[in-house]
Amino acid sequence: MPLNFSTNKPLSVHSMNTGKFCRICLFTKRLVDVLKMDEANIEKWFERVKEYFQVSMSRHDNKSTYLCRYCMQIIEDRIDEQNTVMKNQRIIGFLDEMSQKNVVKSIQQEDGQ
Numbered sequence: 001m002p003l004n005f006s007t008n009k010p011l012s013v014h015s016m017n018t019g020k021f022c023r024i025c026l027f028t029k030r031l032v033d034v035l036k037m038d039e040a041n042i043e044k045w046f047e048r049v050k051e052y053f054q055v056s057m058s059r060h061d062n063k064s065t066y067l068c069r070y071c072m073q074i075i076e077d078r079i080d081e082q083n084t085v086m087k088n089q090r091i092i093g094f095l096d097e098m099s100q101k102n103v104v105k106s107i108q109q110e111d112g113q
Helices: 013-018 039-053 069-110
Strands: 032-034 064-068
Touching: 032 039, 032 069, 039 069
Parallel strands: none
Antiparallel strands: 032 064
């Protein structure tokens, strides 16, 4: 019998038959049906699930289109982390550029320019 990974308890046959379980972790509570979102969010969440969990979701298969709030939060946290890393890399690039300019300026001053 499949296990619900978030609770480590057996998944009930009833919940499997209705498809009301998280597509990622099989959790059966705090679910959001992606197909009930507006069109832009449907595509956004399908893409996010594919990117972060390598799971393809589709309107046209018979698999669950539900995500639990926990898995959605994992994805949102990962996106926040990526954004922070990108900002930090821009700062590091700027500091490196400033450092290079200071080195050039220092060399020019040593050469009497």
